[in-house]
Amino acid sequence: MGLLVDGIWKNEWYDTGKDGKFKRSESQFRDWITKDGKPAEGRERGFKAEPGRYHLFVSYACPWAHRTLIFRKLKKLEDVISVDVVHHFMGKNGWTFVKEDGATGDTLYGSEFLHQIYTKADPSYSGRVTVPVLWDKKEQTIVSNESAEIIRMLNSAFDEWGDASLDLSPLSLRGQIDAVNERVYPAINNGVYRAGFATTQEAYEEAFDDLFDGLDEMEERLGRQRYLVGDRMTEADWRLFTTLVRFDAVYFGHFKCNLRQIDDYPNLSNYLRDLYQIPGVAETVDILHIKAHYYASHETVNPTRIVPKGPELDFLAPHDRNRFRKAA
Numbered sequence: 001m002g003l004l005v006d007g008i009w010k011n012e013w014y015d016t017g018k019d020g021k022f023k024r025s026e027s028q029f030r031d032w033i034t035k036d037g038k039p040a041e042g043r044e045r046g047f048k049a050e051p052g053r054y055h056l057f058v059s060y061a062c063p064w065a066h067r068t069l070i071f072r073k074l075k076k077l078e079d080v081i082s083v084d085v086v087h088h089f090m091g092k093n094g095w096t097f098v099k100e101d102g103a104t105g106d107t108l109y110g111s112e113f114l115h116q117i118y119t120k121a122d123p124s125y126s127g128r129v130t131v132p133v134l135w136d137k138k139e140q141t142i143v144s145n146e147s148a149e150i151i152r153m154l155n156s157a158f159d160e161w162g163d164a165s166l167d168l169s170p171l172s173l174r175g176q177i178d179a180v181n182e183r184v185y186p187a188i189n190n191g192v193y194r195a196g197f198a199t200t201q202e203a204y205e206e207a208f209d210d211l212f213d214g215l216d217e218m219e220e221r222l223g224r225q226r227y228l229v230g231d232r233m234t235e236a237d238w239r240l241f242t243t244l245v246r247f248d249a250v251y252f253g254h255f256k257c258n259l260r261q262i263d264d265y266p267n268l269s270n271y272l273r274d275l276y277q278i279p280g281v282a283e284t285v286d287i288l289h290i291k292a293h294y295y296a297s298h299e300t301v302n303p304t305r306i307v308p309k310g311p312e313l314d315f316l317a318p319h320d321r322n323r324f325r326k327a328a
């Protein structure tokens with residue numbers, strides 16, 4: 001775990017400050033790939049959607065990177081955007097390209113560490129070195145390291161080559177999608193991290209309460225409709241999914257989010273299985289990487305680095321979500 005300061009790697013854990021609260025830093029590469037290559041509003045650099053030009057660096061462990069893998073899969077962009085997978089262990093060098101357990105290495109440049117990709121894009125970069133990274137092979141630079149924006153690019157910019165019939169973020173539903181995301185992100189997606197990385201009792205309990213309030217609210221919502229935004233699957237579902245699928249295996253124990261498991265919520269657990277069973281999705285979920293990463297990499301949280309053997313997970317068990325209407 002560490003970060004770059006003026007392009008130099010420093011080995012440092014997150015600084016939670018006096019209040020013990022974990023604060024996620026803002027992603028710094030924020031350009032957009034567009035159909036015509038014109039810079040997005042307010043941006044200077046433009047990137048044109050082209051098959052074979054872009055590449056994703058991801059971790060199977062990371063819920064934010066996982067969003068991009070799901071979109072690449074569902075939008076049928078596997079032949080359009082290539083991918084490399086980092087090793088699950090994130091130690092003093094940050095994410096590495098060690099080839100093991102399905103990690104691919106850096107197939108573009110043969111680098112050892114992900115921070116070398118960041119300094120290739122910007123030799124004086126200062127900040128955290130995170131996945132996912134959306135890389136432009138032509139300009140040899142990072143387009144974006146913000147998953148929320150990368151998935152919106154994947155959703156529409158590559159429709160000439162991908163599945164244009166699937167729109168996970170339709171403009172007509174954008175307001176509702178954004179409203180759900182604004183609830184799910186702080187309380188749930190980032191809420192588990194706020195609980196797990198808190199360094200005071202108070203900060204932990206605040207995050208814990210927010211998290212379970214958020215989960216209760218989503219449980220209730222999913223008792224009325226098949227998906228978070230009515231009868232149509234959207235981006236909001238996939239953003240919740242990547243946290244739910246890790247919850248019982250990791251967040252419940254490792255991050256001390258142990259009021260209830262997802263398995264204890266009838267609607268959330270059936271919904272999780274419904275999403276998991278959508279063709280292609282299971283291939284994006286790697287429980288070995290997920291467990292090995294969290295338990296072994298966060299030394300301050302789990303100094304022995306022992307990875308628990310359980311729990312038993314069966315995302316392929318039948319679900320009851322067909323009781324709700326589904327948009328055609």
Ligand SMILES: N[C@@H](CCC(=O)N[C@@H](CS)C(=O)NCC(=O)O)C(=O)O
Binds near residue numbers: 002065094131146
């Ligand atoms: N805002 C980013 C967050 C990505 C992020 O925090 N990724 C984590 C892995 S789950 C990471 O790479 N952390 C390394 C670090 O913070 O040093 C996004 O959504 O793309």
